[in-house]
Amino acid sequence: MLDKTPLGNLPPAPGVGYKPQHFSDVMQDPAPVRWLEIHAENYMGDGGRPLAQLRALSERFPISVHGVGLSIGGDGPLDQDHLARLAHLVDWLNPASFSEHLAWSTHDGAFLNDLLPLPYTDATLARVAAHIDEVQDRLGRRMLLENPSSYLAFAESTWSETEFLAELVRRTGCGLLLDVNNVFVSATNLGFAPRDYVDAFPLDSVGEIHVGGHDEDADDHGAPLLIDSHGRAVADPVWTLLEHTLARSGPRPVLVEWDNDVPAWPVLCDEAQRAARALAVLPR
Amino acid sequence: MTAEQDRFAAALLNPGAARPEGLEDGGHRAAGRRFDVYRNNVTVSLIEALQSGFPVLTRLLGEANMAELARLFLRAHPPSSPRLMLYGEGLPEFIARQEALAHLPYLPDVARLELAIRQSYHAADAAPIDPGLLATIPPEELLAARLRLAPALRLLRSDHPVCAIWRYNMEDGAPRPEAGAQDVLITRPEFDPVPLPLPPGGGDWIAALAEGMTIGEALDAVADQPFDPGPSLTLLIQGNAITAIEREP
Numbered sequence: 001m002l003d004k005t006p007l008g009n010l011p012p013a014p015g016v017g018y019k020p021q022h023f024s025d026v027m028q029d030p031a032p033v034r035w036l037e038i039h040a041e042n043y044m045g046d047g048g049r050p051l052a053q054l055r056a057l058s059e060r061f062p063i064s065v066h067g068v069g070l071s072i073g074g075d076g077p078l079d080q081d082h083l084a085r086l087a088h089l090v091d092w093l094n095p096a097s098f099s100e101h102l103a104w105s106t107h108d109g110a111f112l113n114d115l116l117p118l119p120y121t122d123a124t125l126a127r128v129a130a131h132i133d134e135v136q137d138r139l140g141r142r143m144l145l146e147n148p149s150s151y152l153a154f155a156e157s158t159w160s161e162t163e164f165l166a167e168l169v170r171r172t173g174c175g176l177l178l179d180v181n182n183v184f185v186s187a188t189n190l191g192f193a194p195r196d197y198v199d200a201f202p203l204d205s206v207g208e209i210h211v212g213g214h215d216e217d218a219d220d221h222g223a224p225l226l227i228d229s230h231g232r233a234v235a236d237p238v239w240t241l242l243e244h245t246l247a248r249s250g251p252r253p254v255l256v257e258w259d260n261d262v263p264a265w266p267v268l269c270d271e272a273q274r275a276a277r278a279l280a281v282l283p284r
Numbered sequence: 285m286t287a288e289q290d291r292f293a294a295a296l297l298n299p300g301a302a303r304p305e306g307l308e309d310g311g312h313r314a315a316g317r318r319f320d321v322y323r324n325n326v327t328v329s330l331i332e333a334l335q336s337g338f339p340v341l342t343r344l345l346g347e348a349n350m351a352e353l354a355r356l357f358l359r360a361h362p363p364s365s366p367r368l369m370l371y372g373e374g375l376p377e378f379i380a381r382q383e384a385l386a387h388l389p390y391l392p393d394v395a396r397l398e399l400a401i402r403q404s405y406h407a408a409d410a411a412p413i414d415p416g417l418l419a420t421i422p423p424e425e426l427l428a429a430r431l432r433l434a435p436a437l438r439l440l441r442s443d444h445p446v447c448a449i450w451r452y453n454m455e456d457g458a459p460r461p462e463a464g465a466q467d468v469l470i471t472r473p474e475f476d477p478v479p480l481p482l483p484p485g486g487g488d489w490i491a492a493l494a495e496g497m498t499i500g501e502a503l504d505a506v507a508d509q510p511f512d513p514g515p516s517l518t519l520l521i522q523g524n525a526i527t528a529i530e531r532e533p
Binding site: 016041042044045046047048049050051052068069070074075079081082085104105107108109110111112113114116117119122152153154155156189190191192217219220221223225227 | 288289290292296297306307308309310311312313315316317318319321322325326329330333362363364365366367368371405406407408409435436472475476531
């Protein structure tokens with residue numbers, strides 16, 4: 001378990017997920033955007049434009065490295081090659097924050113490119129905690145773990161998700177990344193109140209908050225099924241849930257995620273401005 | 285490994301497999317098509333990764349046919365690493381085994397060229413030599429020298445006009461490809477890889493240089509064909525593809 005170090009060094013201000021097509025815009029006029037998040041896996045080449053852009057960005061902005069492929073919830077050992085590449089990137093960049101997901105994505109050597117769910121049991125808790133310990137030891141820093149968006153639940157689960165995450169914090173000393181869009185998606189899909197989830201969440205351990213867009217579908221019974229698509233503007237009830245969260249947690253770094261059908265820079269800035277307004281009304 | 289993730293993963297990649305048991309909605313009813321969200325995410329995201337990684341292949345086949353090819357490929361060969369920037373290494377051979385595509389014999393090499401361009405894009409940086417340096421070396425010494433080539437350099441030898449096919453599909457106003465074999469040199473002058481056709485013998489000569497032969501030994505290796513190294517050397521220099529000249533002490 002790592003000692004209590006800060007929950008990362010991101011400012012309690014708006015950030016956005018960085019897309020290469022926005023490079024000139026970001027460098028010329030970042031407007032309300034104060035920091036950027038990158039997906040670690042996109043910067044695991046040996047050189048060329050991606051790393052050159054990242055170097056230039058890191059000279060102007062705090063960077064959050066967000067992994068999407070470590071498979072911390074996987075039932076096999078962590079991919080040591082991937083962990084080594086991650087350590088290389090983090091050592092080189094010294095980012096303001098590193099985060100990953102409570103999910104699995106690799107099985108039997110195959111990378112499935114999705115954040116897959118796991119049951120919340122004593123056995124999975126022990127396994128995920130061991131993987132977090134391994135990552136934090138290897139990177140020599142505290143990591144943030146993100147709550148998933150859920151489309152289904154496991155009959156065998158014996159822990160609630162918030163208790164499961166709180167226990168991981170207690171065992172490993174990791175921090176948490178609270179994705180309030182994921183909370184809204186999971187709450188709608190599984191039929192619980194999103195505010196109850198936020199109120200039960202260990203907010204003191206939250207080093208970063210995500211908001212993003214979702215799509216609407218339906219299950220076999222016609223019940224609403226929201227899909228965490230990151231392909232549109234943040235929905236109004238998710239902004240409301242962000243305000244509720246910030247009122248309880250106090251100021252936190254807030255990231256706007258928009259990964260598919262990526263809009264022009266000014267549209268993304270409008271979303272970041274909305275996050276800035278949610279932060280601005282908090283008592284100082 | 286737990287049997288649970290075995291079953292979950294197998295059902296993700298096999299649309300005919302039964303959905304795993306023990307999955308529910310929030311009210312203890314069977315999860316049903318909720319599981320298909322994950323199936324769909326896996327399949328669609330990997331199809332999109334292959335379509336964007338092989339833009340010319342996608343143009344040649346059409347988006348729907350490319351999606352169908354990608355679906356077959358990803359089920360047989362899911363990525364072996366989270367670095368999707370390199371996904372699709374086995375696609376050329378996979379295409380070559382598809383009987384339905386046998387009437388388009390150049391497709392595997394188009395896929396090889398697109399892979400090579402992607403590898404070049406992500407290859408390590410290396411400072412090129414000062415182009416004036418070559419002119420300062422006496423010819424005998426130059427023949428005995430070895431060229432160290434940039435990590436971003438790639439070479440593709442094809443029985444098809446693969447570079448012309450690539451250009452015709454990527455650039456407005458590019459000429460129609462004409463039948464014939466083509467050796468292709470890919471260099472990365474700055475950040476964007478550039479594929480260019482080599483004159484006859486150029487592919488063999490640069491391959492010999494890449495193996496570590498001296499310039500003279502590499503010329504001997506192509507002595508069975510009429511070959512002037514000048515144009516190929518110019519392409520290497522213009523592509524910032526020579527990073528050192530190693531001379532005997």
